[in-house]
Amino acid sequence: MNDSIKIVEVGARDGLQNEKSVIQFNQRLEFLNLLVRSGFKAIEVGSCVSPRWVPQMDRSADLYAALEKPEQVDFSLLVPNMQGFEAAIQVGCKEIAIFTAASESFAQKNINCSIQQSIQRFEPIFEMAKHHEIKVRGYVSCVVDCPYEGAIAPQKVASIAKQLFDSGCYEISLGETIGTASPIRVRKLLQHCLDVLPAGRVAGHFHDTYGMALANISESLNWGLRIFDSSIAGLGGCPYAKGASGNVSTEDVVYLLEQSGFKTGIDISEMLKASNYITSVLQRDNKSHFVKAYTAKMLS
Ligand code: HMG
Ligand code: MG
Numbered sequence: 001m002n003d004s005i006k007i008v009e010v011g012a013r014d015g016l017q018n019e020k021s022v023i024q025f026n027q028r029l030e031f032l033n034l035l036v037r038s039g040f041k042a043i044e045v046g047s048c049v050s051p052r053w054v055p056q057m058d059r060s061a062d063l064y065a066a067l068e069k070p071e072q073v074d075f076s077l078l079v080p081n082m083q084g085f086e087a088a089i090q091v092g093c094k095e096i097a098i099f100t101a102a103s104e105s106f107a108q109k110n111i112n113c114s115i116q117q118s119i120q121r122f123e124p125i126f127e128m129a130k131h132h133e134i135k136v137r138g139y140v141s142c143v144v145d146c147p148y149e150g151a152i153a154p155q156k157v158a159s160i161a162k163q164l165f166d167s168g169c170y171e172i173s174l175g176e177t178i179g180t181a182s183p184i185r186v187r188k189l190l191q192h193c194l195d196v197l198p199a200g201r202v203a204g205h206f207h208d209t210y211g212m213a214l215a216n217i218s219e220s221l222n223w224g225l226r227i228f229d230s231s232i233a234g235l236g237g238c239p240y241a242k243g244a245s246g247n248v249s250t251e252d253v254v255y256l257l258e259q260s261g262f263k264t265g266i267d268i269s270e271m272l273k274a275s276n277y278i279t280s281v282l283q284r285d286n287k288s289h290f291v292k293a294y295t296a297k298m299l300s
Contacts, residue, residue, distance in 0.1 A: 015235030179209030234287030
């Protein structure tokens with residue numbers, strides 16, 4: 001069994017993009033520094049999107065520039081178009097993530113274009129990324145349900161994911177954007193996606209609206225997935241997916257994986273510092289069951 005897991009910590013991007021208030025630059029920076037100290041090997045720093053669309057992510061490229069970046073950590077910025085890509089390369093970013101959807105309506109609402117238009121937008125980005133030796137990760141949103149269209153055919157997801165992979169994405173993250181999936185639907189999704197993509201290049205990105213994310217991760221593990229995106233404290237959501245709650249909490253994912261014999265490389269006590277820091281900045285309860293139980297045990 002391949003017992004090593006890559007966790008992509010998306011709390012500083014997916015986590016904070018949906019906050020009502022804009023988090024101060026220095027607080028975002030401190031949060032990221034605490035994540036680095038926790039041992040994450042892959043951290044999404046923020047997104048270079050339009051600040052009119054997502055004001056919470058303003059100055060993400062500056063944040064990338066200001067961050068201390070140990071070599072062993074892959075830091076990435078989410079970009080929707082060439083303008084975002086240029087902002088990322090200007091600060092020396094070595095990995096970007098592009099994003100599209102398996103639902104036309106969601107693509108329109110989220111990035112103001114069709115799925116195929118978004119893929120065309122990415123073509124020159126792939127070329128430049130290759131030239132600058134920048135790694136490109138690809139997200140496909142709404143891989144199970146769309147907030148506007150309902151159920152999405154797994155065949156459609158597989159076809160879009162394959163297009164991104166063939167165009168140059170080294171990894172495809174399957175975005176279960178609204179957290180309605182259950183394991184049986186994840187199984188159907190992976191049956192199709194893993195027909196066309198190697199399991200080692202596919203990530204599970206589960207939101208936890210219906211509390212199914214850990215079950216969905218377990219199902220994905222059975223299918224050979226070893227990369228999972230998650231958010232400290234279960235923060236997050238997409239501003240263009242109403243009703244969807246945060247990502248699965250990283251703390252619970254780490255507990256599940258370590259208890260199942262996998263190695264995450266995360267230092268639990270350092271992770272809890274990051275977790276406590278961001279929940280106190282946001283004045284928010286931590287959604288993680290692990291954190292609630294662990295804290296109660298420590299206090300007893
Ligand atoms: P648009 O309005 O069609 O853009 O938005 P445009 O090209 O027509 O330009 C309009 C204005 O935006 C111009 O400014 C541009 O300069 C500016 P103006 O001349 O009017 O002052 N602009 C930008 N500014 C900064 N950075 C840029 C940029 N591009 C244009 N990169 C656009 C199109 C894609 C920009 C917009 O729709 C957008 O920013 N969308 C992002 C939405 C978003 O961030 N959603 C959340 C992330 S995705 C997600 O959460 C899902 C995921 O987690 C997986 C899952 O859970 O499923 C990844
Ligand atoms: Mg997401």
